[in-house]
Amino acid sequence: MAAAYAKPAKTKPHEVKWSATIDGTPAGAETLKTVNSTTGRLFASGVVEPKSKDGVRIITHQQRDPGGVFKKYRREEKVRLGKGIFAFRKNKSADRIVGLNQKLEPLELAPIGEGPVWDRRAWHTLALWGGSLTGSEGLELTYLDIAERARRQALATPGDSREITNPKKERVSLQMWILGLGPEVITTGWLEGAQLVYISDGTRELMKEGFSWEPPPPPPPPEPEPDPEEAPDTQAGADQGTPEEGGDAPKEKPQSAAPSEEPKPTPEGEGDNS
Secondary structure, eight states: OOOOOOOOOOOOEEEEEEEETTEEEEEEEEEEEEEETTTOEEEEEEEEEESSSOOOOEEEEEEEEETTEEEEEEEEEEEOOOEEEEEEEEETTTTEEESSSSSOOOEEEOOOOOOEEBBBBGGGGGGGGGOOOOSSOOEEEEEEETTTTTTEEEEEOOOEEEEETTTTSOEEEEEEEEETTTTTEEEEEEEEETTTEEESSSSEEEETTOOBBBBOOOOOOOOOOOOOOOOOOOSSTSSSSGGGGGGOOOOOOOOOOOOOOOOOOOTTOOOOOO
């Protein structure tokens, strides 16, 4: 009897946001929202939000088929007639890259298959590399370089772990991976479960919201224990002071006057016999 097929479960959208800095100065943010369908496909939508008023907002969309096989990637500027680029799997033997609102010669490359995508204008694309960065030895990964419209080999080298403070003010460990992406060297930091927290090229950095290299503040000192309450005085007369202590002396209870004795009348005939 054939085993029952387990249909993949659809996941709720999961969104991650990173704060961007350039030489330590705030420079906007990037976000990535991912969801897995019941068919096993992965959908990822990203946004690059610049801080400067003259910056251009960028949106991205990536889709991967079951098993992580590359299906398509789209990046475009979120302005009227914004320029962009579109890469997709044409067939089993070729991936194709074309321009959006710009003149780019269509280009066909050998398929990257399960290889990841790197777009230097959208660093959040690195968040989907986590499943490929495993083990304790260096790796060579085939990836699609969107900006260069090229199929390339990346050298990924594991680095020493680093301590970081998470949103719960706990110190946790990041596994560092250094990625050689053509002329660029990118340092990334990951939590368990392929969660991308940190990206840096030495000038620009992305840090997942709520995380910091700074250690958490020390806990506040314990509050002093209150003094024990004094036991109430139960001695007799404690609630009533004596004259020496300034209290009023107890008043004497008034006594009733003694009854006056009147002479009894003398019966007639009992006088002197004179």
